[in-house]
Amino acid sequence: MFQDKLILRIPGPTPIPHRVQQAMNHPMIGHRSGQFSKLFADVAKRLKPFFGTTQDVYILAGSGTSALEMAVVNTVGAGDEVAVLVSGAFGERFAKICERYDITAHRLNVPWGEPIRGEQLEAFLAEHPQVKAVFATQCETSTGIINPIEELAQVVRAKSDALFIVDAVSCLGAVPMEMDAWGVDIAVTGSQKAFMLPTGLAFIAASERAWNVIDNRKPQAFYLDLKAYRKSLAEQTTPYTPAVSLIFGLEEVCNMLEEEGLENIFKRHELMRDMTRAAMKALGIPLMTADEFGSATVTSLDPQGKFDAEELRKILRTKYNMIVAGGQQHLKGKIFRIGHMGYCEPLDVITVISAIEMALKEMGVDIPFGEGVKKAQEVYINHV
Incomplete structure (x- = not known):
């Protein structure tokens, strides 16, 4: 063998295509250069269809979990109540992130291997009317379940004023995600799954509803301050040092996915x-x-x-x-x-x-x- x-x-x-590996071998360039700014702005724009949104998609150097934490710290804070839909290990991760920031996480638990259903969420929201956000996992990697995100988003919109925030790390780019049409307020994914890259990039997009909340909150984080990423993307750059080689790889990934x-x-x-x-x-x-x-x-x-x-x-x-x-x-x-x-x-x-x-x-x-x-x-x- x-x-x-x-x-x-x-x-x-997941495995990395040879042409993506070759793209990541591109000679290093300055991360504040015009060449990088053009590259970065282009790939950020090309990510939008995979999220099903017209909103900007922000790229940060970090694992998918960094973007999960970003979604938490920019929308809710200590003393707030949230609902966390737990159908496996990664739903529980959202709850643990919230609790680290002294946020009250009400867990809607279902047996591992079963999905969260709309009627379950509706009843749960009736029990917890004060929640400011609902956190869900689209693909629960630990069990191989796909939760019905469109159905759950409709319930959240109809039965509460909460934001609907989705971990799509292990499926976005391989299955449909229609943020705008479904009413998802924040979606998060990472580079090492359907995007065929090494671990090291995270992607996050937010709706206008989410931005209305974010803009009226004092940032709880420095590196994970989403407003800083919005400001920098408008200038075709990042607030902190980007993973340049991975961005070259991402460009080639976009080429491959668009070709297919x-x-x-x-x-x-x-x-x-x-x-x-x-x-x-x-x-x-x-x-x-x-x-x-x-x-x-x-x-x-x-x-x-x-x-x-x-x-x-x-x-x-x-x-x-x-x-x-x-x-x-x-x-x-x-x-x-x-x-x-x-x-x-x-x-x-x-x-x-x-x-x-x-x-x-x-x-x-x-x-x-x-x-x-x-x-x-x-x-x-x-x-x-």
Whole structure:
């Protein structure tokens, strides 16, 4: 086996296309130069369609979590009440960020693997009429669930004056996000998922409603002051030192995504999801989520005692040089997760399924050998 030929199939970071790697090798330029200003303003503008907004998209040097924190500290503060929709590990992260700033976080918890529904949120808001913001996660990476953001946004708008703030880190760019049409006030994502870059950039956009709140608040942060980013973007720059090489890479990512087209990107990810889910069903491996809410970027599987998920991951890693993700928090060691986003195509999915079948055979697990690959092929070949 070629040790440098790692097959990375986790829900981020994701593989980096060769042409993006080459773009990041561009000779360094001054981050306050006219050349960089032109580059930066161009890529910021080109991000808007992925957010489904006419508002500006701001780019900061940091992980997705930095932008989650930015969304919190610019809209609410100590003593405020917020609603946090928790359907997995990353919904809980929003709550922890809020509580670090002495914000009262009311959690709407659902079992991991289930989505938050509109009627649940409506009842919750009736119990907590003072909330100033509702925080949600579009794709809950820990379970492979996609929450119905459009439905939830409608409830927030109809039943409260709260801002609706969405963590879309592990799916934006691979699934639809229509900030303006749906009524999302702030959306956040990161570079290392569907945007096919290394970790290190975060993107955030805010609605006019959100800006009305932000402009009337005293900034709680220095580096994460969103008003500073707005002021700098108007001058085609950043308030603090940008990650120049990643911006060169982002330009090439935009080229690639625009060449494919948004609708085709969405269809590709839906196809890979459908292939993966069909294959796992054929092999008798239980899915953690119902088809209706299965993520197009990551699929979570729960062996339920049929086999050891960690042993499977070990064989994939050591024998096939393939990495799939494990579980988080109380699911650690119990489940495994297959990432299928970004620089990934249907034939890559077939490779993953084939390796899983071989690893399970080696483990002595009774599976209909070859049926997973066959089912994935059928979904692929019949795809319109």
